[in-house]
Amino acid sequence: EIVLTQSPGTLSLSPGERATLSCRASQRVADHYIAWYQQKPGQPPRLLTHGESSRAAGVPDRFSASGSVTDFTLTISRLEPEDFAMYYCQHYGHAPIFTFGPGTKVEIK
C-alpha cells in the first residue's frame, strides 16, 4: 500500500507570495494518479487538479500540479486571501483504493 507524505506540515506565507506544496509517495506511482484537494474549515474538500495536471472546473490558473515517480508538487503562483486553507494530495491505486496524504496547512504569515 502506498503511503503519501506531505511537506511542510504548515506553510506560513503572505498574500501575493508563491506557495510550493510537496507530496511524496512511498513508491513509484503514475503521475496521472495523483489529485490535489483544498479544504477550508467547516467545508468539504474541493477538487483542484487530477490526471496529468488537469485543473478541475472553476479552479483558477494560479493553481498548477506537477511531478512524477514519487515526488509531486502543487504550486500556487500568487496567493490570494481565499487560498489560505488545508491542502491534501491523493493517490488512486489499482487495488483499487484511494490514499490521502496528511495535508499541508497554508496560513497567513
Added chain:
Amino acid sequence: QVTLRESGPALVKPTETLTLTCTFSGFSLAPAGMCVSWIRQSPGKALEWLARIDWDDDKYYTPSLETRLTVSKDTSKDQVVLIMANMDPVDTATYYCARTPRGGRPGNYYYYMDVWGKGTTVTVSS
C-alpha cells in the same frame, strides 16, 4: 448542477450499526465510468477513503474496514447507502459522499472525487 447530500443519525451507540444515505442529483450512476465514494474525516484529522460503488455495481472498500462496510446503490432513486457495522468511538467523524468519475483512457483509467456533499457528522457514544 451536481449536488450530493448525506443523511443519517448524528449519534450512534458503540456496537450499533450505522446507515448513511447519499442522495444525489445532476448526474446518474448508470453511465459507464460513473461511481460514488464515501470518505470520512475524524475531528482535526486527514481524510480517509472508505468505499466506492461503480455504475456496474462493482464495490471496493478500504482494507482496514472491509469486514465492517457495505455499500449499495439504488439507481432509480439516485441514492447510495453505506452501512458500517459495530461502531466504535474512534469512528466519530464527518462522513462525506463524493461523485467519482473515471478519467484517462482504456488501459490507463483513474478515478477522482470531483463533487462532494457537505458531509454529515456522526458521534459514537453511549
